[in-house]
Amino acid sequence: MMKKICLISIVSMLLLTVLNVMPVSAEPEPMCEINKYVKNEDGSWDKNVSVDQGEDVSFLITLVNTGNITITNLELYDFLPESLIYLGNANIPPFIIDEYCLYWVFYNFQPGHNITISFNALTTVTGFFTNVATFFAVVENESFTYGNDSASVSVHITEIDVNQSKFDRGFPIRYANDGSWGGAQSFTPTVNTITSVLIYLRKFGAPTFNLKVELRKNSPTGTLLDTIIFTPSQVASTWNWLNIDFDDNVVAPNITYFIVIPPPSSNPGNNFGYEWGYALGNQYAGGSYWFTRNGGLMWRDLPTMYEFTFKTYGYN
Ligand SMILES: [Ca+2]
Numbered sequence: 556m557m558k559k560i561c562l563i564s565i566v567s568m569l570l571l572t573v574l575n576v577m578p579v580s581a582e583p584e585p586m587c588e589i590n591k592y593v594k595n596e597d598g599s600w601d602k603n604v605s606v607d608q609g610e611d612v613s614f615l616i617t618l619v620n621t622g623n624i625t626i627t628n629l630e631l632y633d634f635l636p637e638s639l640i641y642l643g644n645a646n647i648p649p650f651i652i653d654e655y656c657l658y659w660v661f662y663n664f665q666p667g668h669n670i671t672i673s674f675n676a677l678t679t680v681t682g683f684f685t686n687v688a689t690f691f692a693v694v695e696n697e698s699f700t701y702g703n704d705s706a707s708v709s710v711h712i713t714e715i716d717v718n719q720s721k722f723d724r725g726f727p728i729r730y731a732n733d734g735s736w737g738g739a740q741s742f743t744p745t746v747n748t749i750t751s752v753l754i755y756l757r758k759f760g761a762p763t764f765n766l767k768v769e770l771r772k773n774s775p776t777g778t779l780l781d782t783i784i785f786t787p788s789q790v791a792s793t794w795n796w797l798n799i800d801f802d803d804n805v806v807a808p809n810i811t812y813f814i815v816i817p818p819p820s821s822n823p824g825n826n827f828g829y830e831w832g833y834a835l836g837n838q839y840a841g842g843s844y845w846f847t848r849n850g851g852l853m854w855r856d857l858p859t860m861y862e863f864t865f866k867t868y869g870y871n
């Protein structure tokens with residue numbers, strides 16, 4: 556009983572508080588929220604993105620009237636840095652385009668309503684650029700509010716870093732009677748960021764296991780930086796360069812990185828798998844050919860005899 560009374564009094568106190576607050580919050584007050592985003596590689600909206608020079612970037616601006624009064628005039632300015640060129644495809648065309656400034660004006664923007672603007676820009680120069688969107692909102696009684704938000708773009712040039720294109724034979728990634736086989740190639744990046752790797756490869760037979768390609772640090776079993784998996788149908792039976800688009804990884808200087816194709820973990824059979832191309836001789840001084848034939852229990856390198864066929868890409 557006691558509990559019930561307490562509960563009732565708490566509820567009535569809350570009600571009184573709400574009633575007391577209400578006239579204050581009903582006072583007309585212009586409020587608006589702005590958010591600016593740029594589209595990431597994976598398609599999600601983010602605050603900053605890293606792209607290649609010459610690529611398009613997509614921007615998104617959202618405005619919400621978070622106040623309790625209609626905004627009679629809402630002006631929006633989006634300032635593109637000189638390196639970004641507007642591509643003319645905004646879902647709501649700007650009212651004025653003044654070189655690097657896109658300008659929109661909206662009338663009678665109701666409380667709770669929102670405006671979403673998206674457009675693309677072309678990256679022309681390398682560097683780090685911030686794109687700011689600013690709004691200015693005025694209501695009928697002439698009080699006003701303003702705000703801004705930004706999104707940034709890092710523009711770079713991806714280039715080939717290591718190029719070991721020589722190819723003589725294939726090393727099988729498969730299960731054999733003495734254990735599963737896997738291969739790894741070490742390399743020393745000269746760029747600050749690794750973006751992707753190409754490996755020369757084919758499948759043989761009809762593999763029942765996926766092809767796994769890893770990027771590791773220091774050794775074939777060192778810190779795992781990323782894994783890319785291909786199903787058998789994504790790998791050709793003819794020799795081809797396979798693009799391994801790793802997450803862009805900032806690399807430390809003087810550290811060896813490894814492209815690893817680990818051995819199949821189960822016992823699927825020995826007449827199918829994948830073959831990673833390699834060349835005879837020491838073709839590349841910055842890294843070595845590694846392999847395992849016992850499911851990865853022991854990895855061995857043959858630095859003077861062979862080199863896997865691979866290329867690495869990145870940027871500074
Ligand atoms: Ca990448």
Ligand SMILES: [Ca+2]
Pocket residue numbers: 837838839840841842843844858861862
């Ligand atoms: Ca070598």
